Amino acid sequence: MSSMQLRTLTFAVSMTLAGAAMAQQADGRTRFILAASWQPAFCQTNQKKAECASQTGERHDATNFSLHGLWPMRQNYCGVSDDQKAADKDGKWTSLPQVTLSAETQAALVKAMPGTQSGLERHEWTKHGTCTKMSAEDYFGVGVHLLGGLNASAVRELFAANIGKPVKAEAIKAAFDKSFGPGAGDRVKMSCRRAGNVKMISGLTIGLSEAAGSASAKSAGLGDLIQGAGKTSFGCDEGVVDAAGF
Template sequence: MWRRAMKANAGRVQRLILGLATMIFCSFGVMIAQAAEDTKVSPGKGKTEYILAVSWQPGFCETRPSRKECASQTTDRFDATHFSLHGLWPVKKSYCGVSADIKARAQKGNWLDLPQLAVAQETADRLMVAMPGTQSGLDRHQWLRSGTCQSGTAQDYFSMQLSFLDRLNASSVRTLFAGRLGKTVTETEIKQAFDEGFGKGAGDRVRMRCEKDGDRSVITGLTIGLSGTLAGGSDLAALIQAAAPTDFKCASGVVDVAGIQ
């Protein structure tokens, strides 16, 4: 009889241990799930996956007058009063699947010696206007360095960038720059323009590039953080909002005028 009692007690102990183990396992699972949730990026912080770089060509050319696209610049050309394309690249990725020989040629800077782009003639024509650096082979360089690390063709890659550029040039950011030719704009003003054009906080995802020209600090371009799925028709505002904040770097600069030294 005492044996039956012992077995019964042992069974109760086993059930108790199993119950406790189940509770501990479930609690641990909840803790893991909560920890995973806690490590997610909080709204407003985001993660920058791509960089969209645009140039303010008059400022860029002020310190590079010998470049082909700068020597040919005029005051009535598109890039004299609009942002122009520099590139779109994924963070910490470059030259994906590019042969060592082609990569070495690209890194030497003789970009016009690189293979021509396989894009529609309409796109090539638009790039000649929107991306003056094509005169120096910048489009070929950007495709090999950055476009090869993204899905899609060169046509997809540049069509998307042109779409983004159109959106930027139709925004309050371009209005601010075009209205202040020859004058200084500040970090606060540019961030406000981005917030107006792309939603609150967009300006915190932008960095400005400036270079010294004598006693002036001239704006040469902007880099804009993006995050999300890149494809034709992507919402530029949403891509900017999903990126991480960054330091603005250059607190103010002159919006240079084309051809004015």
């Protein structure tokens, strides 16, 4: 190979690597996931859970998204004992250590996360929260704040206006783009589950940037965190927005 060919090849490789780096920077990188549930659909197949047995059409989670969790990517059970890890995996969540929160954060969490009636917050802290650099107070404070941003958006309005009806992926992605900026819908994945013959939307997982992992995210805009994440496939293409009740 001549020196000219070698220089040409080296230049081509460097440009390819630079292009890949720029593309990754433009798309961002997902470091956290905000997991939001549509509680009525969850309860269709979990009717015996306390939060489902007590659900009514007037309760907040009947027409708003509920907080499932805030998940750091590819990290679980950091510094957790084997006994606690085993209890968590066995679903014995109420046997896990109690999460200590301020009265204000506790009240907000009970509203945002109906699963606290079954110890969901203990599970989320044990499996996911321990892998952040935040205290439990900040971890759940961030989750509640970001869920509030979702529930104040066109996405929640779309769901609330279509209870009992099917909604397509395109409409949901458009609602994300409307509220959180162009391309926001490309950073969301939708999950569906079947209850009888009906395919229901059970929840959304929303990609977030690394900034979601600090206490300062309690005052951050959800759109900014979404825009800093990487793109993903949307998953389920259509599902019914379930109403509360069985």
